[in-house]
Amino acid sequence: MRHGAAMFLFTLLTLAACQREERDTRPQSSLGSGEQPMPVTTLEPGGQRPSASDNKAASFEANAFHLSEGKRLFSWFNCSGCHANGGGGMGPALMDQKWLYGSSIENIHATIRDGRPKGMPSFRDKIPDDQIWELAAFVRSLSGNAPSSAAPQRNDDMMPHPSENRMPDAATLGKSP
Amino acid sequence: MNQRPVTDLSALPTFGRGPRSPTWWGTLGFMALEGTGFALAAGAYLYLAMSWPNWRLSAPEPNHWPGTVVTLLLVASLVPNHILNRYAEHCAIVPVRIGMIVMSLFGLAPLVVRWFEFPALHIYWDTNAYGSLLWVLLGLHTTHLITDVGDTIVLTVLMFTRHGYSGRRFGDVGDNVFYWDFVVLTWIPIYLLIYWVPRLG
Amino acid sequence: MSSADLTSERDLPPKRETASKGDLAPEPDGPRDTGMDDASLHRWLTRAWRTPPGIIGALSSVDHKVIARRYLITAFIFLCLGGLNAVAMRVQLSGPQRGLIGPDLYNQLFTMHGVTMMFLFAVPIVQATGIYLVPLMVGTRNIAFPRLNAFGYWIYVSGGAFAWISFLLNMAPDVGWFAYVPLSGPEFSPGKRADVWAQMITYTEVSSLAVAVATIVTVFKQRAPGMSLDKIPLYVWALLVTSFVVVFAMPAVMITSTFLILDRLVGTHIFNPAEGGDALLFQHLFWFFGHPEVYIIFLPATGMVSSIIPAFARRPTFGHLGLVLSLISVGFLSFGLWVHHMFATGLPKLGASFFTASSMLIAIPNGVQIFCWLATLWDGRPVIRTPLLFVFGFFFIFVIGGLTGVMLASVPLDLQVHDTYFVVAHFHYVLIGGSVFPLLGAAYFWFPKITGRMMSERLGRWHFGLAFIGFNAAFFPMHLVGLWGMPRRVYTYSAELGWGNINLFISAGAMLFFLSFVLFTFNLIHGALKGAPAGDNPWDAGTLEWATSSPPPSYNFTRIPIVTNVEPLWAERETLPVATGLRVDVRELLISTVAEAHPDIREKSATPSIWPLLAAIAVGATFLYSIFTPWAIVWGAVPIALTLVGWFWPKGDPEDEE
């Protein structure tokens, strides 16, 4: 029985850990960026995830390393200039559950890459594609849309709000302990 | 190797109290290592307090009253604790049972007050390092308290079963008394550190 | 843990509370060993003390020898794994810019090497040797708190498995065995790798602390009659001092790792300089444990040296009192010099100089030990057998390590060599020379006691030669390459720095050293299966463990021996004086007074129980889960409490109540 439980735990951990702990720093395909398999338009009703998703999404979404890289880039590229640590300012807040252009990582990736009306610039040429994915994954984690075991922890800095790994889980809105 | 009996031990007793029993020494060992843990946590607090000239880091002053009530309860509990010890020495089962119930209640009472002590710190653990260490110190002592109260309650139940009337069990009561003294003793410096030391400067 | 947790579950027969006052009922009587012949004594004692048959029985064992054997084998497996880490690293470093292992894996490798060697090999194996030998040397039937001891083993083995499974899952810590913040902190170590470090350390140290408490109480309260403080063997003294060091040092690392996981998991700011914390606090706390840790590993080895030398120099150790006093003073001083690991952090100069003085001071008691051992050997050519060869290797290597340690204690000098391969060389000279060589000697020395068979002397000499050459070839050049500027913990280096050839040489030496362990493993297996029968006392040594059969029976001694000399078997050549009067139908052992070891109480020792294993599983699951959420502590408290109640609740089994 102990053996079975150990095996079960082992499998569980394997599945959970592989994705979370990988640290790929080279783009998976060095040529041909992660073109969207389907157009993501502004007409998308808020939060609907495109059905056929880019396989890149999965490898960035729940990966602790990419999420923390995204967090670093968010501050390095001064996203806070408009989005004020996710709280919103000149640009919209990123910590709430309101998504103007969809909440999936593909939607956010498209937002950063192509820009949006009313001020969000396009970073298509300014940020390499993988780094855009990292940023997109991080932006999702700001509102609790990343597994807490992979979401970034607090910075060694002044803390304006609790760190991403302590955000209430978006799926349950913090209703479970 | 051939043996040559030179002494006979059959007249020796089968249990002992206090420093005669290995359990007492084991308890002392655990006190030593827990005490070291407390001392180091307190040391960490003092280290940071020394490193920052504006210690308390502009946090509000904690409300010391819940802490003071806990302190008074703990100090008051020492009296029944030592009365209990006396009865345990004399292997008097009924007074020991009553004493154990009293001590269980004296254990639960500070835990209830402790519930109000955390908000009375007026700071959260994730506000700054001062808050973090207050919560750590209080949390450590609360864990300490919970484990010993749990222990006392289990022993109280045990004293009411058929296993209760035994020399070994009275020895356990004695060790429980000993350990409770330690729980009270560790609280005093933590109490001073949390509520009074920051007011000195 | 509190008082009731430590008690054995034994109790007296039920008694109605009508007799609420007055004396307790007289102890029910059973057969005694007085006047019993050896054959029936053996039958009775075996029935009382044996480990029950079957898998459940094996998992319930509380026999210190069974637990110690498991500890020894597990620690040896971890040694091999840690050694394989080292081999992989040496292959990568054998030349400049090798691409075999990338930084991500390399950093996990050297962290696992350090963590495994320190926490899963060195400390457990010295404690395991103590678990085996201390009860035998003090002449008792089992260790104090045998269930706590069993619990300690289950904690240790699951903690080690936890670390290595995480390595297989690519989530092993990659922040060094010291895991300095901020690198291991929340911002710079994404994922769960550093959490694995933090929880695995806290968790395995629980086992170390449990063993330390059990050892202290065994030495204080369970010594054979007559073994007053001045007659305690040096090995037992060494384990006693070590256990005290463990009790006061290990809480520091548990506090450190707990602070770290709090910072990472619930967002405290203890190490965050922007919110009133300080990264250096981590280093102070860590090294307050970290330096005594070295002595936790080294002191038991001195005890082994003090056991091996008298057997082959054919005399009691010269300067017994001096050796005891230097053990105690090393134990004390080891807490006063942690700062010498932090000279490069820019501490105030005067304070640093104080720690230079205190660090150098510890050379004096260590010098006393070396001189006393040399003086013991000076009566004539000793009997040269493999254990003594390893002790000679110990002198050769450890003295170099000790002297380079004096160099490191000097603040200015340390600033040049700190965090370079010079330090790597230094502490491998100290730890391998000071601890592993004596351990290997001890393996050859006590193997016959544990298995009843001798290891091959010829293979032993080959093993020694290979280990000695391999070790020095691997580690001596590291002093040089460190002075030439090679820092530690680099996964590669560029060719223009000119470290290529010397590193190739080092790697070759490391392979040789690794091979010596392959030979050793072969010798162990060969000895256990085909070795010549050893007899009770193959070396004609003088301490009590040689008074019983090899391997010792589950009850250790048919009757409790009485000690008249620090080398009791040499003082009583013809017959061994023994005490009688203990019950043989239950697990009864003798409790004696702390200083004089006068017989005081006949107390019962705990019977086998599955609960320690269940408690260890509950604690382990809680720790594992706590890597992911702080609520684990709340949920985990329930099964932990249940298993502990199950553990300590009296069973009143008929054997006990007859």
Next chain:
Amino acid sequence: MKRLAWTGFGTACVFLQGCSGWQSALDPKGPAASELAWLIWFFTALCAVIWVLVMIALATPLLMRPLARSEPLALDSGADRRKLRVVVIAVGLTAAIVVGLTLLSFFANRTLAAIGSDAALTIRVTGHQWWWEVRYEDATPSRILTTANEIHIPAGEPVRLLLTSTDVIHSFWVPSLSGKLDLIPGHINVLDIKADKPGVYRGQCAEFCGAQHANMGTFIIAEPRAKFDAWWNDQLQPAGPPASDEAKAGEDLFLSRPCVMCHRIGGTPAGGTVAPDLTHIASRRTLAAGTLTMSRGNLAAWIADPQGVKPGSHMPVVELNGDELNAIVAYLEGLK
């Protein structure tokens, strides 16, 4: 004996090739390192003597006649008394040596502390994962100079380094000039260095700082005062205009592609501060904190595949075609 000789031979072989190193504590080029090298040799010599004495004491019984004793407890008390005398003397000597060495290192420490007491130049060195930000302080704000990884200093003059870090702990160590000192976030450490003669001295991070700890090198370039002043003035100038059409195309690419997000080039809109300043990158000796020597080929290799050269570093892979890569390299190559 034979194995000793063998070990000795082996170490002698490798010793010969190590002396040429420009990162060696045994090859001092400044007052602090000289003091320390002297200290190292002194300690080593003393320790070697002690070790040889202990080994002689250990070997002596091996050369004696076999033990004559039949009973281990039948000891010669007279011999033990003589031994006690020897042991007491040996312990006394140990204590004396310990006191002597403590005093020696105390005074050496004082000597070291006195070296930089009159430093006129202050340089702030900030550790980053995995490069060094170097800022020359000056009372005149326009003369404050920020560069990376290479530290030019005037030879023969003491220089004060203020060491700190913005991320994890690093340690600044240039062995041929001085001992190491940590760069700790939230702390500022002061290290005074002085190079006796002009020359190039290599150093590298000595505190484990993550994935690329191994490739975090630095150079101290000591020059005569006049040359140093000229260098400072040159470095203060903004980058010159691109010299060729290809370089001009490179500049445009630099400014329109991800490069501009992190790097600064004086005189252009590129103003990123989270990565090394590239205004005069071509005047440096190495790329990526001592990882590659500066050359056209290495520049191209580094830009094309930074994660192959320095896996885990913060320089991302930017997709560029061959022409784009050539243009950017041509541009950067011109930033002398």
